[in-house]
Amino acid sequence: MAAPDMRRIMLRRAISLRNQRVLVVFLALMAGAAIVNALASVYFDINIKMSSELRTFGANFYVGPGKEHTLPEKDFEAVLMAAPEGLINAGSPYLYGSARSELERVALAGVRFSQLGQLVPYWQVEGDWVGVDFDDRNAMIGRTLAGRLELKVNDRLTLVKDGEKRSLRIKGIIDAGDASDSLLFIGLPLAQAWLDKPHIISHAFFSLNNRAGEVEAFAGKLQAEHPDWSVRPIRKVSANEGEVLLKIQGLMGLISIVILLLSTLCVNTSLTAIVGERQKEFALQKAIGASTQSIVRQVLLETLSIAFLATCVGCLLGFLLAQVLGQTVFSSGISLRGVVIPITLALALGVALAAGVFPLRRIMRIQPASVLKGE
Amino acid sequence: MANAISVETRHVGKSFGSVKALDDIDLRIGSGEFVALMGASGSGKTTLMNILSCLDTASSGEVWLDGVNAATLDEEGRREFRARHIGLVFQQFHLIPYLNALENVMLAQHYHSVTDETSARAALDKVGLGHRLDHLPSQLSGGEQQRVCIARAIVNQPPIIFADEPTGNLDEENENRVLEIFEKLHAQGHTIVMVTHNPLLGNRAGRIIHLQYGRIVEGVSVVAATKEIPVRAIARQVPASNASTMAMIESVAP
Numbered sequence: 201m202a203a204p205d206m207r208r209i210m211l212r213r214a215i216s217l218r219n220q221r222v223l224v225v226f227l228a229l230m231a232g233a234a235i236v237n238a239l240a241s242v243y244f245d246i247n248i249k250m251s252s253e254l255r256t257f258g259a260n261f262y263v264g265p266g267k268e269h270t271l272p273e274k275d276f277e278a279v280l281m282a283a284p285e286g287l288i289n290a291g292s293p294y295l296y297g298s299a300r301s302e303l304e305r306v307a308l309a310g311v312r313f314s315q316l317g318q319l320v321p322y323w324q325v326e327g328d329w330v331g332v333d334f335d336d337r338n339a340m341i342g343r344t345l346a347g348r349l350e351l352k353v354n355d356r357l358t359l360v361k362d363g364e365k366r367s368l369r370i371k372g373i374i375d376a377g378d379a380s381d382s383l384l385f386i387g388l389p390l391a392q393a394w395l396d397k398p399h400i401i402s403h404a405f406f407s408l409n410n411r412a413g414e415v416e417a418f419a420g421k422l423q424a425e426h427p428d429w430s431v432r433p434i435r436k437v438s439a440n441e442g443e444v445l446l447k448i449q450g451l452m453g454l455i456s457i458v459i460l461l462l463s464t465l466c467v468n469t470s471l472t473a474i475v476g477e478r479q480k481e482f483a484l485q486k487a488i489g490a491s492t493q494s495i496v497r498q499v500l501l502e503t504l505s506i507a508f509l510a511t512c513v514g515c516l517l518g519f520l521l522a523q524v525l526g527q528t529v530f531s532s533g534i535s536l537r538g539v540v541i542p543i544t545l546a547l548a549l550g551v552a553l554a555a556g557v558f559p560l561r562r563i564m565r566i567q568p569a570s571v572l573k574g575e
Numbered sequence: 576m577a578n579a580i581s582v583e584t585r586h587v588g589k590s591f592g593s594v595k596a597l598d599d600i601d602l603r604i605g606s607g608e609f610v611a612l613m614g615a616s617g618s619g620k621t622t623l624m625n626i627l628s629c630l631d632t633a634s635s636g637e638v639w640l641d642g643v644n645a646a647t648l649d650e651e652g653r654r655e656f657r658a659r660h661i662g663l664v665f666q667q668f669h670l671i672p673y674l675n676a677l678e679n680v681m682l683a684q685h686y687h688s689v690t691d692e693t694s695a696r697a698a699l700d701k702v703g704l705g706h707r708l709d710h711l712p713s714q715l716s717g718g719e720q721q722r723v724c725i726a727r728a729i730v731n732q733p734p735i736i737f738a739d740e741p742t743g744n745l746d747e748e749n750e751n752r753v754l755e756i757f758e759k760l761h762a763q764g765h766t767i768v769m770v771t772h773n774p775l776l777g778n779r780a781g782r783i784i785h786l787q788y789g790r791i792v793e794g795v796s797v798v799a800a801t802k803e804i805p806v807r808a809i810a811r812q813v814p815a816s817n818a819s820t821m822a823m824i825e826s827v828a829p
Contacts, residue, residue: 488663
């Protein structure tokens with residue numbers, strides 16, 4: 201007959217006997233593990249998510265002429281070609297100039313309309329965006345200029361040049377809160393033709409994915425290859441991005457620490473109560489020959505087993521919680537990253553061990569003679 | 576009849592702060608003896624029992640158990656000695672509530688060496704509980720729990736069994752049953768030291784050792800040894816200089 205494994209029997213029975221106390225320990229550790237797991241998942245995904253989120257603040261990269269006033273349009277294409285795959289989110293050349301309208305002279309900008317939605321997502325547009333790059337019949341106009349020309353959506357504005365006229369329908373009126381409010385936006389090919397600047401641009405703006413400082417690296421590379429260009433990240437957005445990231449990551453770290461401390465206190469209280477209830481049991485074990493170390497090992501095994509199970513469930517719940525956070529804050533899912541699970545496991549087991557220090561010391565001090573004496 | 580000395584104490588004393596619980600205890604218990612330790616509450620029976628069973632240490636003197644001076648053992652040494660040489664029976668049974676009868680008995684084997692279900696079953700058979708192996712303590716009567724406790728004490732075949740008020744929580748029928756088990760174990764050669772304040776139980780042991788105020792007394796009848804009321808024991812602890820308190824206590828003592 202195989203010898204029964206008393207350690208395993210005692211572990212199983214001891215955990216199953218004290219359902220309520222064990223449940224409290226389990227829930228405290230599970231909640232801690234779930235929150236740490238969720239925050240850690242977001243933490244490791246936040247660079248990407250924040251970068252994506254901050255792109256909605258608009259262009260974060262500028263390429264323009266160095267000493268000259270303009271660039272050939274092919275330079276814009278060269279930037280697109282030089283960028284690593286996935287780096288450029290959107291980009292548009294800009295050509296500025298002034299033109300006469302039937303009413304007064306206006307400042308105009310030629311752009312690639314298809315890219316504007318991602319480059320200037322903060323524009324408030326009355327009417328519609330122009331969606332096609334080569335649209336030469338529609339235009340968008342800044343709120344200030346539209347007010348001065350008393351134009352409304354669907355009104356027409358006629359450009360005049362050397363007896364030639366080009367009537368444009370106002371498809372959208374822009375509220376940008378900057379100089380764009382005084383500009384007339386038309387398609388780049390039309391602007392180049394109307395201003396007699398074929399294949400010429402004033403500069404270009406891009407929206408880049410700023411993962412791990414890729415914008416700075418790309419700027420350095422472009423500048424080295426094209427010393428006659430002026431290449432620069434738009435630092436306002438990049439710096440903000442970094443600061444916001446640091447603050448959010450710090451906040452998540454702080455929340456994790458508070459949650460872990462609360463879990464530790466909760467588990468400590470429950471373990472102390474369990475040890476108090478089982479004092480006679482431990483005294484008896486010592487009396488019949490158990491070493492203090494073997495009892496400590498037994499209680500540690502019980503605690504770590506509960507902690508392990510709680511962490512497994514906590515990781516699952518944490519991943520779901522991370523999805524909720526991702527959808528709520530960033531409107532996208534959070535990827536499951538392998539590194540999060542060992543971190544959560546280590547922290548949860550660490551909490552269980554820290555919470556067990558005082559109860560275990562109490563076990564070590566149990567004197568069987570005084571605990572077991574008859575009443 | 577005892578052949579060799581199993582338990583011997585030489586000038587053993589035990590103090591708790593300024594209170595002397597045991598004073599100059601000299602006793603010899605032969606191997607295979609069945610001895611009852613008797614005395615009133617506070618006479619030092621349990622304190623002596625704890626020292627003899629290596630659950631506690633003496634403040635002074637020597638304790639020899641099967642040729643080993645327990646006073647020289649550290650905590651780990653006493654633990655090992657208990658596991659290998661001593662069986663303990665408690666008044667309150669002290670069974671692990673989540674282990675069944677068989678597992679409670681095997682627990683003693685686990686801390687002694689390795690578990691052996693066959694000999695654990697045999698120990699329970701010996702105390703008449705071969706049919707209650709799978710029952711939890713909560714499913715057993717007080718008498719049955721005490722018999723599981725005895726099975727646990729004997730499963731490792733220890734040469735000495737210490738029982739502290741083993742029938743204190745039992746009715747008369749179970750008291751007899753437990754005593755019969757002890758008598759059988761005694762007949763099989765176990766040395767048994769039993770603490771009791773019940774004169775009828777004491778008389779079933781082969782020899783009675785009387786304790787009074789922490790000392791072994793000679794020539795005291797069983798009844799006299801157990802009837803001294805605690806108030807006199809209290810008076811013993813009052814410093815002689817506190818005459819008024821002493822006088823008050825003496826006045827209420829019969």
